[in-house]
Amino acid sequence: MVYHHLYAKYAKQSHVRAGVIGAGAYGTAIVTQDPHTPLLTVVAVADISLDAARGAYLKAGFEPSMIAYADTVEAAQREIEAGKRVYTDNPLIVPDLPSVDIVCESTGIPEASAVYALRAIENRKHVAMITKDCDVTVGPILKKLAREAGVVYTPVDGDQHGLFIQMFEWAKSVGLTVISGGKATDGEFIYDDATGVARIVTDKPIHAPYQASIEIAPEDRTYLQMIPEGRAEEYVARRAAILGRLPQPGSYDLCEMTIAANYTGLTPAVDTLIHAPLRITEIPVAYCEQSHGGLFDRAGKIDLATCLRAPDESGLGGGVFLVVRCDNAYSNHVLTTKGQIGNYDNTAAVIYRPYHLCGVETSTSILMAGLLGIDTGSDDYLPRYDLVKIAARDIQAGETFGNDHSPQLVARIVPARPIAPGNLACSHLLVGNRASVNIPAGTLITYDMVEEPAGSQLWSLRRRQDEIFLTPEQSPVTRKLEEA
Known part of the structure; x- marks a missing residue:
């Protein structure tokens, strides 16, 4: 530095x-x-x-x-x-x-x-x-x-998104192609192959239906070994089922990745993010393009990873990571043979920072x-995406919406839209405000389902942002797709 x-x-x-x-x-x-x-x-x-x-x-x-x-x-x-x-x-x-x-x-x-x-x-x-x-x-x-x-x-x-944005800008400045990137969740899955027990190490409380540890069935243990070449999709899907009773990423994790996407232009593969449990050595194997054995249809993706490791292995420490390549063959040879962890065909390598110090x-x-007079973000900060919410249970008219730690709602990442009836509501315009109608479980929350508070600075600023950056029909994401 x-x-x-x-x-x-x-x-x-x-x-x-x-x-x-x-x-x-x-x-x-x-x-x-x-x-x-x-x-x-x-x-x-x-x-x-x-x-x-x-x-x-x-x-x-x-x-x-x-x-x-x-x-x-x-x-x-x-x-x-x-x-x-x-x-x-x-x-x-x-x-x-x-x-x-x-x-x-x-x-x-x-x-x-x-x-x-x-x-x-x-x-x-x-x-x-x-x-x-x-x-x-x-x-x-x-x-x-x-x-x-x-x-x-x-x-x-x-903050993880702040550190990630800086790492992304550094990668661009030295000519690396960013295939994917994101942050590690704070909790890590520790799997002891000798006992067949997987547990989470976290400083957060664990609430039902999640458990602090689970015993892995003998027939499932192979899926917690290193992902074999060409089987990333299968292994990631099986791990999601096998480890699903351990605590999973929360809305606050998706919130940070939404900010990072808005700063960097990287795109989520799906609206929930994949958030796969991965060893550090597996990140470039799974989070690269499908043409090289990974999960993504193309480069430029953002996601989460929960570190999966043995008790005596190093972890990600809630840090951040990039999966990158060099577009020059000689440079890429240097990248993938000087200690960096590559995928099977050495078309991608992971670079990671295994800590964030708050x-x-x-x-x-x-x-x-x-x-x-300099900020530590990217210059191109646009409202490309919104974090939105789905009712995790029935919500009654007059009930107050909770924040990202509330079990009342679960999060999704979608292209940003302005405040208007029928549009999906930006999640933090809900916080502390009341539902205007009964909302069944599984419903995406729209602006006509929330009572707008009088005199809100947050809502006022959001409307100014909508007027400058968004049209009723388009967001920066949809404009980019149409131009392509």
Whole structure:
């Protein structure tokens, strides 16, 4: 990495002052890295829970005498100028603070996130967007508005989609052809061949009907061995059935891949994603073109993988991966014979990053924005796809829609469409709002099935995005297909 050289030679200011809104696990990690990160100071932390906001600074090792509560811009600015860090339960003061250069939006609440991000942009503050629920809904319009205001709107290193976007851009910059790519789910399937038991390692709670471990029937165990040449489709299908009782990827996983698709132009093979359980060595075997033994009809796909491994094997660590090739024969020989893992005919190799450090590594995106005025995403950020929802059970009129962690709904990825009756509703325009009709299980949720909230900034921004990027009949995806 050459970040230190870039900061030393091209920085537009000497230091970056950040304000964090949302002191959950991610936002807190940004704060706890503050004392160890050169050139960065987190001057304010906001959360509706004062204990969470104050606790972020205490976890970072700040003495209580060095932090102060404030609930107005004027009071907060005085404390910061006196050398203290401010915590507050009034998030709206953060984007208004003169001493804040960049707002790190990590509430996880799409409506609130839209309000704070827009306020920051209007006040000529950079925005590091951590709330993927907002980004997947109105990210393209926020980025456009930020560019017009002369500030940066950026995804972040630490989030898997942010790391994936950077890896994708790197691959393009060195002339690699990207066949496919995506992220690893946080949970990994550990299969012990000696006992025939498969289990999941995850930090998330496990709910029925899923189980933490299962015993594999003797006749099924062969399908958990290395995929033989030419049998990727068969093995992936059998594994989906065999391992289906272990916890599966959630809507939040598809949400991140929707953002990545909108940044990169990569396309999902199916609306649910394949999300196959794969060994690292099997990724280039399965996630390449059908003409080379893989699953995809053509190159340029995005998907998920759940790492399948033995207890003593390394995993993907919730990281990101690309399946690539070189279009020059000599270059491709170098690619596939210098330690990279190839497929059977060496027409593809996997490159992977087996970790994502969440807020611990987000400072690179914050500093790139604050010091250099550069975002760590792709330039071509368009609303190509929407995350939409299907009712997982009957939903009654008046019932409130849940978020991506709710078992009430399951997700799909579809070409984006504007807000209009009959069009599939962008999933995070549903969150916290009520169903306007009874919705049977298995129904795709459309805009005429949800009560639009009065005065919603999120809905307003989405309509502005629709007007600029979408027509009633077309999305960027359908236009591209018709032009081809």
